[in-house]
Every structure is written in structure tokens, then in C-alpha cells.
Amino acid sequence: MNYSDLMTVLRRLSIEAGDKIMEIYNADDFEVKTKSDESPVTEADEAADALISAGLREAFPDVPLVTEEQAASHSIDARTFLIVDPLDGTKEFINRRGDFTVNIALVEDGVPTRGVVYAPARERMFYTNSVGHSVEETGPFKAGTKGETKDIRVTEPDNEALMVVASKSHRDQATDDYISKYNVKDMRSAGSSLKFCLVATGEADIYPRLGRTMEWDTAAGHAVLAGAGGQVVRFDDHTPLAYGKDGFANCFFIAYAPGVDLKQG
Known part of the structure; x- marks a missing residue:
């Protein structure tokens, strides 16, 4: 796997999906359905899933793809695969609270090694770079251009606070x-x-x-x-x-x- 190419594709698809999601989010109304597990799904989930899935299958045809909105993919038996939640936080989306994300990741031998989390309504994007270090990118976000990035790192916690x-x-x-x-x-x-x-x-x-x-x-x-x-x-x-x-x-x-x-x- 060429991680540089992978992250270029994952970042681009997350931005394109985010644009589609925000188009629906900012509309006067949108359709909400209920899945078999009683969880909600919107036209934004489905549109983002179609866009991301098509892009990943074109770019990485030999890598198994698991995505929330395609039940047939849930029976895949693999340790290395791409995995997608096209709109995580559907309830936040429906209630227009903004805390929803596009999520695309690569799992290798059971471990998530590369991924992008894009919160279009919050204008925040986090992803792993080609060497696996995580960064936050500053918007506005466009698929063809890149904003400023900064390395992110966990802090040393104070167990008393x-x-x-x-x-x-x-x-x-x-x-x-x-x-x-x-x-x-x-x-x-x-x-x-x-x-x-x-x-x-x-x-x-x-x-x-x-x-x-x-x-x-x-x-x-x-x-x-x-x-x-x-x-x-x-x-x-x-x-x-x-x-x-x-x-x-x-x-x-x-x-x-x-x-x-x-x-x-």
C-alpha cells in the first residue's frame, strides 16, 4: 500500500462527501428513514456512502471495503480492509447540532493504521499522514488544494485533574x-x-x-x-x-x- 496515495484519496473523498452532506444539511428539509436496527439514516448518509465507495473501489480495487450503509459488506472476512462510516453522528445531523463526521480508515492486520475524520460543519479535519503521524488541517477545505497542517499530540495527563x-x-x-x-x-x-x-x-x-x-x-x-x-x-x-x-x-x-x-x- 502506498500510504501517500492512500491519504490523498481519503482526504479528497472525505471533502467531497462533506460538501454533499453540507448541501443536504443546509436544505430546508431532508428525508430521514429508519434502518432494520432502528437507527436513523438520511439521504446524506446514502449520498456520501455512494460517493466514497465508488472512489475507493476505483482507487483500490483489490482492497476489501466495509461500509456501514452496505449490508453485504458486513459479511466480509478480512484482517486488512478499508472501512467507512460516511456520516457518523446521524442524530447530531438530524438535530442540526454539527457534531457529525465523515470517517474513512485503513485497517491492517486488525489495527487501524491510517484514517481521516472530517467534521464539515465544524470545519475541522484530522488525519494520519503518509508516515502515520496525525495532523489537523485548517480550512477552508478543497479537494484540489491543501490548507495549513499542524502536528497533533496527546498531552501528559494529570490524574488528579x-x-x-x-x-x-x-x-x-x-x-x-x-x-x-x-x-x-x-x-x-x-x-x-x-x-x-x-x-x-x-x-x-x-x-x-x-x-x-x-x-x-x-x-x-x-x-x-x-x-x-x-x-x-x-x-x-x-x-x-x-x-x-x-x-x-x-x-x-x-x-x-x-x-x-x-x-x-
């Missing part, structure tokens, strides 16, 4: 009970995979997730966090969160900056 980020739409009592085990200086809520990116930039130290997620929800954010020096582990035994699982469903997990004194659940 941790910065915590948690889900905006999926917060529950179990999450609050776990967070209460830590000495928390400040806590913020964020939607979608932006939570990984806030840890990656040092805006937060830890993001615990005690709820259902799928690998397409987390792979790109996981890659960005890893490229910034962070880690993502299983909630139960604190071993690395692996990808390519049957059905692509995640267990509970914790994303954090090394140095956080992880507590048992």
Missing part, C-alpha cells in the same frame, strides 16, 4: 458511574468520532465508551488517536481493541492518553 469527553447522544448512568472513579477537572460532551480527536489534540485525556458501537464508528478516530500517541483498549481487560471481528461489532472500550491511571469497571 483529568479532562474527560463522553458521548453527547448516548450518555448513560453506567458511563457516569465509571467516570466518577476518576478525579475529573472538566468534562465535555461531543458527538461522533470527534471524541477520539479531542483526546488526540490534548483537549481531553480520556474517552470511555460503555455502549454499542461498530468498527466503522471508531476505526478512523482510532487511527488518528494512535497517530497522536494515544491508545484504545477494551473496557474489560484493557487489551488493545482489535478490528475485523465477526459482524464488525465493538465491545466497550476506553480511548485515552498514555499516563492515565485506568480504573477497572
Whole structure:
């Protein structure tokens, strides 16, 4: 895999998908449907998925592709693959709260190694560069040009005053009970995979997730966090969160900056 070519394509497709998403987001109205698992899906999810999938299949025809909106791809059995959530944070999109992202990642041997997370309504983009280090790019974002980039890195946490980020739409009592085990200086809520990116930039130290997620929800954010020096582990035994699982469903997990004194659940 030529990582430079890969990231050029992933960045371009995320921007093009973001443009399509914002076109629908800024319309007076848009259609919302319900999938078989009772989760919502909009025309923006479907349009972004069609655009990204076509681009990836053209550029990387030999790499298996897993995408949330194409159920047939959920039966792929592979350890190395591309994985897409064309619009993560659909509830945030529907409620026009802005915390939604385009997520595209490469998983190699069960590990997310490259990825892009683009939040078009927030005008923030995070991605791994060709050597696997994570950067944040400053907009405005255009597929044919590149803005200024800066390296991002997790901070050294203070276990007596941790910065915590948690889900905006999926917060529950179990999450609050776990967070209460830590000495928390400040806590913020964020939607979608932006939570990984806030840890990656040092805006937060830890993001615990005690709820259902799928690998397409987390792979790109996981890659960005890893490229910034962070880690993502299983909630139960604190071993690395692996990808390519049957059905692509995640267990509970914790994303954090090394140095956080992880507590048992």
C-alpha cells in the first residue's frame, strides 16, 4: 500500500462527501428513514456512502471495503480492509447540532493504521499522514488544494485533574458511574468520532465508551488517536481493541492518553 496515495484519496473523498452532506444539511428539509436496527439514516448518509465507495473501489480495487450503509459488506472476512462510516453522528445531523463526521480508515492486520475524520460543519479535519503521524488541517477545505497542517499530540495527563469527553447522544448512568472513579477537572460532551480527536489534540485525556458501537464508528478516530500517541483498549481487560471481528461489532472500550491511571469497571 502506498500510504501517500492512500491519504490523498481519503482526504479528497472525505471533502467531497462533506460538501454533499453540507448541501443536504443546509436544505430546508431532508428525508430521514429508519434502518432494520432502528437507527436513523438520511439521504446524506446514502449520498456520501455512494460517493466514497465508488472512489475507493476505483482507487483500490483489490482492497476489501466495509461500509456501514452496505449490508453485504458486513459479511466480509478480512484482517486488512478499508472501512467507512460516511456520516457518523446521524442524530447530531438530524438535530442540526454539527457534531457529525465523515470517517474513512485503513485497517491492517486488525489495527487501524491510517484514517481521516472530517467534521464539515465544524470545519475541522484530522488525519494520519503518509508516515502515520496525525495532523489537523485548517480550512477552508478543497479537494484540489491543501490548507495549513499542524502536528497533533496527546498531552501528559494529570490524574488528579483529568479532562474527560463522553458521548453527547448516548450518555448513560453506567458511563457516569465509571467516570466518577476518576478525579475529573472538566468534562465535555461531543458527538461522533470527534471524541477520539479531542483526546488526540490534548483537549481531553480520556474517552470511555460503555455502549454499542461498530468498527466503522471508531476505526478512523482510532487511527488518528494512535497517530497522536494515544491508545484504545477494551473496557474489560484493557487489551488493545482489535478490528475485523465477526459482524464488525465493538465491545466497550476506553480511548485515552498514555499516563492515565485506568480504573477497572
